[in-house]
Amino acid sequence: MTLQELAGQIVPADAESMERARKRWLTVAKPLYSLGRLEDAVIRMAGMKETAEFELKKKALVIMCADNGVVEEGVTQTGQEVTAVVAHNFTKKAASVAIMGEVAGVELFPVDIGMASDVPSVTKAEQKIAYGTKNFHKEPAMSREEAWRAVLTGVRMAEALSARGYDILATGEMGIGNTTTSSAVAAVLLGLPAAEVTGRGAGLSGTGLTRKIQVIEEAIAMHKPDAEDVLDVLSKVGGFDIAGLAGVFLGGALFHIPVVVDGFISAVAALCAVRMVPAAADYMLPSHVSKEPAGQLLLDALNLSPFLTCEMNLGEGSGAVAVMPLLEMGLSVYRRMSTFEEIAIESYQPLR
Ligand SMILES: Cc1cc2ncn([C@H]3O[C@H](COP(=O)(O)O)[C@@H](O)[C@H]3O)c2cc1C
Numbered sequence: 217m218t219l220q221e222l223a224g225q226i227v228p229a230d231a232e233s234m235e236r237a238r239k240r241w242l243t244v245a246k247p248l249y250s251l252g253r254l255e256d257a258v259i260r261m262a263g264m265k266e267t268a269e270f271e272l273k274k275k276a277l278v279i280m281c282a283d284n285g286v287v288e289e290g291v292t293q294t295g296q297e298v299t300a301v302v303a304h305n306f307t308k309k310a311a312s313v314a315i316m317g318e319v320a321g322v323e324l325f326p327v328d329i330g331m332a333s334d335v336p337s338v339t340k341a342e343q344k345i346a347y348g349t350k351n352f353h354k355e356p357a358m359s360r361e362e363a364w365r366a367v368l369t370g371v372r373m374a375e376a377l378s379a380r381g382y383d384i385l386a387t388g389e390m391g392i393g394n395t396t397t398s399s400a401v402a403a404v405l406l407g408l409p410a411a412e413v414t415g416r417g418a419g420l421s422g423t424g425l426t427r428k429i430q431v432i433e434e435a436i437a438m439h440k441p442d443a444e445d446v447l448d449v450l451s452k453v454g455g456f457d458i459a460g461l462a463g464v465f466l467g468g469a470l471f472h473i474p475v476v477v478d479g480f481i482s483a484v485a486a487l488c489a490v491r492m493v494p495a496a497a498d499y500m501l502p503s504h505v506s507k508e509p510a511g512q513l514l515l516d517a518l519n520l521s522p523f524l525t526c527e528m529n530l531g532e533g534s535g536a537v538a539v540m541p542l543l544e545m546g547l548s549v550y551r552r553m554s555t556f557e558e559i560a561i562e563s564y565q566p567l568r
C-alpha cells in the first residue's frame with residue numbers, strides 16, 4: 217500500500233452520528249454542557265465510530281519501542297540499554313505505564329519496531345524494521361522505504377486491535393533518545409528553531425541540552441528535510457517509534473477507532489499523521505500537555521486542547537492512559553443517565 221492509497225481510504229468523521237450524539241446530550245437530565253469538553257469528546261467519538269451508540273470497554277495502549285543512533289552524540293542522560301529493560305518491564309507490569317494501565321483498565325501492546333537488541337517478551341521479527349536507526353548527526357536515520365514500512369507497521373497494529381474488538385487506542389513509546397528525534401521532527405514541521413522545541417527529555421543536564429540543540433540544528437542544516445514531505449523528514453531525522461505511531465494514528469482513522477495522543481513524542485507522531493493525511497485529525501483525542509517546551513505548541517498545531525495539565529513528561533503513553541477513565545465517565549453519563557423525559561415521569565410528576 218502506498219501513502220496515496222492509504223490517504224484515499226481515510227474519510228472524515230461522520231457528521232450525522234455527531235449530530236445524533238449532540239441531540240442526545242441535550243436530553244440528559246443535567247445542566248446543559250455541564251460535562252464540557254467531555255461532551256465534545258463523546259460527540260467526536262460518535263463521528264469516528266459512525267454511530268451514536270458505542271462503548272469504550274476494550275482499551276489498548278500501543279507502545280512503539282525503538283532505539284536511536286543519535287544517542288552516540290551525548291544527547292541523553294542514560295544509555296540505550298534502558299530501552300530494552302523498560303520494554304521488557306511493560307510485559308511484567310513493572311513499568312510506570314503498566315501500573316497505570318492496570319488502574320485504568322487499559323491493556324498494553326508493546327511493539328519492538330526497532331530496538332537495538334531483541335527482547336524475547338516483546339520482539340516479533342515481522343514488526344522490527346532494524347536494530348536502531350543510524351546516527352542522524354552523520355547520516356540519514358533510515359531510508360524512506362524503512363520509514364514507510366514503520367508507518368505501515370503502526371497501521372497494521374491498529375487493524376489487528378480493531379479486529380480484536382478494541383474500542384479505543386492510546387499511543388505510547390519507549391526509546392532512549394526519542395526526545396531528540398521528536399524535537400528535530402517538530403522543528404522541521406513547525407518551522408521553528410531547534411532551541412524553541414527542545415527540552416531536557418528524561419532529565420538532561422544544562423550542557424547536555426546545549427549539545428542536544430546543536431546536534432539537531434546541525435543535522436537539519438546538513439539533511440535539509442522537506443517540511444512538505446513527512447516521509448523525507450522521518451527518514452532523515454526521525455525514529456522508527458515516531459513513524460510507527462504516525463501509522464497507529466492513520467490506522468485508527470482507517471478503521472474508525474479513536475486514538476488518544478499522549479505527550480511530546482506521540483504528539484509529534486500525530487502531527488506527522490495529519491500532515492500526511494489531514495482527515496486523520498478527526499480520529500485523534502487529546503490527553504495531557506507535556507512539560508517539554510513543544511508540548512503546547514504541538515497541541516496548538518493539532519488543534520487539540522488537553523484534558524489534563526499535570527506537568528507530566530514521562531512518555532510510555534502515561535498521559536493517554538490517564539485520560540481513559542475520564543472519557544469512560546463522560547460516555548457512561550451519556551449512555552446511562554436519565555433523560556429529562558424519564559425524570560419528569562418518574563420523579564417530578566408525583567410532586568405536582
Ligand atoms: C528509566 C526510563 C524510563 C522511561 N520511560 C519513558 N521514558 C521516556 O524517556 C525517553 C526519552 O527521553 P530522552 O530523549 O531524554 O532519552 C523515552 O524512552 C521516553 O518514553 C523513560 C526514560 C527512562 C530513562
Ligand SMILES: O=C(O)c1cccnc1
Nearest residue numbers: 479480481506529530531
Ligand atoms: O512528553 C513526553 O512524551 C516525554 C517527555 C520527556 C521524556 N519522555 C517523554
